[in-house]
Amino acid sequence: MLSVATSTRLLLRRHRPLPLTVRIRNISRASSNEISILDQRYEVDGTTNITQSIIAKLPLRLHNQPAHPLGILRSKIESHFHDFAHLSSVHPVVTPAQNFDLLGFPPDHPGRSVTDSYYINKDCMLRTHTSAHEVETFATGQSKWLLTADVYRRDEIDSSHYPVFHQMEGARVFKTDKAGIEGVKADNQSLSRYLDQSNIVIEDIPHISPTNPAQPTHDPVHSELVALNLKLSINSLLLKLFGGGARDAPLQVRWIEAYFPFTSPSFEVEILYQGKWLEILGCGVVQQLTLDNAGKCLCYSLFFARPHPSLGIPDNIGWAFGLGLERIAMILFGIPDIRLFWSTDPRFLSQFSENKITAFKPYSKYPACFKDVSFWVPEGGLHENDFCDLVRDVVGDLAEDVKIVGGLWSRGFFSLTSTAIDRFLHSSQDRSQERVLPDKLPVDG
Numbered sequence: 383m384l385s386v387a388t389s390t391r392l393l394l395r396r397h398r399p400l401p402l403t404v405r406i407r408n409i410s411r412a413s414s415n416e417i418s419i420l421d422q423r424y425e426v427d428g429t430t431n432i433t434q435s436i437i438a439k440l441p442l443r444l445h446n447q448p449a450h451p452l453g454i455l456r457s458k459i460e461s462h463f464h465d466f467a468h469l470s471s472v473h474p475v476v477t478p479a480q481n482f483d484l485l486g487f488p489p490d491h492p493g494r495s496v497t498d499s500y501y502i503n504k505d506c507m508l509r510t511h512t513s514a515h516e517v518e519t520f521a522t523g524q525s526k527w528l529l530t531a532d533v534y535r536r537d538e539i540d541s542s543h544y545p546v547f548h549q550m551e552g553a554r555v556f557k558t559d560k561a562g563i564e565g566v567k568a569d570n571q572s573l574s575r576y577l578d579q580s581n582i583v584i585e586d587i588p589h590i591s592p593t594n595p596a597q598p599t600h601d602p603v604h605s606e607l608v609a610l611n612l613k614l615s616i617n618s619l620l621l622k623l624f625g626g627g628a629r630d631a632p633l634q635v636r637w638i639e640a641y642f643p644f645t646s647p648s649f650e651v652e653i654l655y656q657g658k659w660l661e662i663l664g665c666g667v668v669q670q671l672t673l674d675n676a677g678k679c680l681c682y683s684l685f686f687a688r689p690h691p692s693l694g695i696p697d698n699i700g701w702a703f704g705l706g707l708e709r710i711a712m713i714l715f716g717i718p719d720i721r722l723f724w725s726t727d728p729r730f731l732s733q734f735s736e737n738k739i740t741a742f743k744p745y746s747k748y749p750a751c752f753k754d755v756s757f758w759v760p761e762g763g764l765h766e767n768d769f770c771d772l773v774r775d776v777v778g779d780l781a782e783d784v785k786i787v788g789g790l791w792s793r794g795f796f797s798l799t800s801t802a803i804d805r806f807l808h809s810s811q812d813r814s815q816e817r818v819l820p821d822k823l824p825v826d827g
């Protein structure tokens with residue numbers, strides 16, 4: 383039952399002409415109760431909300447293409463943490479337990495909702511962050527590791543948000559015995575010496591404080607040392623990524639108190655870029671629950687053929703960070719729109735080569751144009767993310783921005799059926815505004 387009309391503005395920007403065939407597609411599951419994802423079949427249920435356009439992204443793994451900006455950035459960060467284990471081929475389907483519960487997310491956390499995350503069924507979802515793999519990676523016994531992967535979140539459409547993006551998780555654990563703690567102190571000294579001679583200005587905050595406390599099971603001295611090691615490690619990474627020469631203006635970094643369910647103390651880090659503070663990553667001292675869960679090897683039966691011999695995770699203390707690769711690559715390569723990362727146009731891809739950061743040169747000769755669409759919404763309402771997924775399934779990466787421009791109207795105007803939307807989009811191919819629907823709609827009389 384349709385009862386309310388709404389009007390939405392799409393900003394369509396094409397990087398090259400597209401074929402005229404655009405169809406509203408939905409996942410085809412009428413004939414079967416299963417869907418196939420990366421060659422594995424999954425049962426669908428009332429929770430299923432993954433779409434075909436998302437399924438199509440799963441095999442692409444842009445971060446594993448060495449001459450793609452995301453692959454180049456990944457290698458650059460990996461070369462900074464050269465003695466860490468580098469993981470980058472972890473399966474994107476996880477359980478809600480891996481994504482949330484094992485990391486201490488509360489049961490009512492909004493990230494769990496079907497409007498925010500892609501569910502395959504009630505027991506399986508696409509990871510929403512690389513932290514979903516912390517427990518299983520710690521459980522292998524790795525003490526220093528980086529894990530890069532594609533992550534999936536239902537989101538609105540604009541030039542800096544896309545439902546698939548790439549994150550890198552980094553972590554390091556230290557033994558809490560005398561030798562382990564002496565090791566942290568020595569590493570802190572050498573990192574501090576390096577940073578003291580570098581062209582960087584750091585606005586710091588206390589490593590632990592009443593509002594950003596050490597964990598009850600941690601010795602506060604150990605927690606301080608590990609938080610300092612985290613800060614020094616991240617500051618030196620930022621210097622590698624964003625630092626200029628000695629004669630350039632110093633890199634400005636600031637540390638901010640944060641909250642994550644899986645770290646305490648927790649921090650966010652920003653850099654000053656073109657006069658604005660930009661958030662680069664989140665990090666903190668790993669919650670002991672995560673290391674305890676790794677020690678219990680809760681994921682063992684799911685992921686590993688045999689337990690790692692050096693498992694002793696509960697006697698460790700460690701730090702972790704998570705960063706979004708697109709956001710950093712957009713700055714370093716000057717890429718203005720997140721959708722460009724998915725381009726297969728040679729005019730995009732041929733601009734980049736392995737191990738080189740080069741400035742992106744725009745190439746599209748098509749100007750952007752606006753299209754307004756009005757349609758009836760279902761009686762129970764329509765979440766903006768549901769509409770954005772529909773738009774993505776119809777126009778793919780043509781839509782740069784989707785905004786509700788007119789709010790909701792009462793019944794009685796007109797409904798735009800899926801066929802009409804389809805025809806409307808065909809007409810958008812000539813980029814004329816003639817067939818654009820009116821901005822102002824008559825109100826029901």
Ligand code: DAH
Binds near residue numbers: 511512551642664703
């Ligand atoms: N997983 C977080 C996110 O997606 C980022 C993050 C924050 C990762 C803090 C961490 C961390 O490892 O310690 O927003």
